[in-house]
Amino acid sequence: MKLKYGLYGALCMFALTAHAQSSVTLYGIIDTGVEYVSHANASGNGVVRMPSITGELPSRWGLRGTEDLGAGYKALFVLENGFNVGKGDIGQGGRLFGRQSWVGVSGPYGTLSFGRQYTMTYLAVIDADVIGPNIYGMGSLDSYIPNARSDNTIAYKATFSGLTVGASYSFGRDSTGTGNSPGQGTCAGQVAGNETECRSWSAMVKYDAPWFGVAGSYEEQRGGKGAAANLFDGVKPLPLTADGDKDDRAQLNGYVKLYGVKVASGWIGRWVDTDASGGPNVHSDLFYVSASYQVVPSFIVDGGVYRVIVSDQDARATLGVVRGTYLLSKSTALYVQGAYLGNSKHASYSVSAGGGGTTPAPGQGQFGAMVGIRHFF
Secondary structure: OHHHHHHHHHHHHHHHHHHHOEEEEEEEEEEEEEEEEOOOOOOOOOEEEOOOOEOOOEOEEEEEEEEEEEOOEEEEEEEEEEEOOOOOOEOHHHOOOOOEEEEEEEEOOEEEEEEEEEOHHHHHHOOOOOOOOOOOOHHHHOOOHHHOEEEEEEEEEEEEOOEEEEEEEEOOOEOOOOOOOOOOEOEOOOEOOEOOOOOEEEEEEEEEOOOEEEEEEEEEEEOOOOEEEOOOOOOOOEEOOOOOOEEEEEEEEEEEEEOOEEEEEEEEEEEEEOHHHOOOEEEEEEEEEEEEEEEEOOEEEEEEEEEEEEHHHOEEEEEEEEEEEEEOOOOEEEEEEEEEEEEOOOOOOOOOOOOOOOOOOOOOOEEEEEEEEEEEO
16 A cells, blocks of 8 residues: 555655646737728828728737757747737738747757748848838838748747857748748649758858847749749739749848947848740849837837838838837837838839738828737737
């Protein structure tokens, strides 16, 4: 009897110890508001609406888990769902966990992860673009940047004394729907006998110090059945249907922090090569500078200027945005923001990345303004 109870106690202690070494966290962001966009169609009409995709940040909820494996190693997973607050529907082309869905192992030499996850293009830009995935910002000129994820991906990332290196490889970058790369179709890949179709890879080098940081990345996406390359300037997307077609992006950026001000700038170059499909080659350059200042602990002012040039399609645009955020608490904030986008004669970029339906006539400028609320949990 004593042996029985002793064994039972040992098993209970083991269970409690195992439980103490692992954890699962529920987290999320709810962000919405009311937006006005001028010249929201070819007739020049404005629109007042509740945008579906983003405000300051895209809405989401997720589960994040860790388990201590000993000797400095941990098992990790993230399941993250994107949703639209106004209608309550799922984002990212209807995926249940369309923002992230991966499992991996971390240790002294970095993290190795498997599943749907961010590419190095996104991870390299998040510290240099102060405005981030805001409704007015970089996503207005290149919607892929704040949505730089890939399906069926193996990724590695490690940081050593401020130096971060990372790489990813996808066997099929967009298997479901069109929400992975807005306006770029589907590209499932993983086709028997074709090791190139719909494959993608990315690499990043990044260095962060207490008062400054620099980063660079490169990403290559291969074409395949159903794929396209959208320049988001009003020109019809280019078919990217051959495995020899490429859609590449490179970037360099940096930031400094001085006297409570963060200033950041960068460049993103894009090369679309559709020779294999019999199409044209198109190059674009996106330049930006942004800054943020915490006026008082509860109030932040930030803004940015973005300039895109697609010379092969004779399209150019300049976007300026200013935003103010008032922190009601650590979890809740109110914000107001405004932006103006100027299009060149043949360009039809939209000032708003809030879910489509605001494309102006070619050459028409646009004003956008939004008041909103966001909550972290």
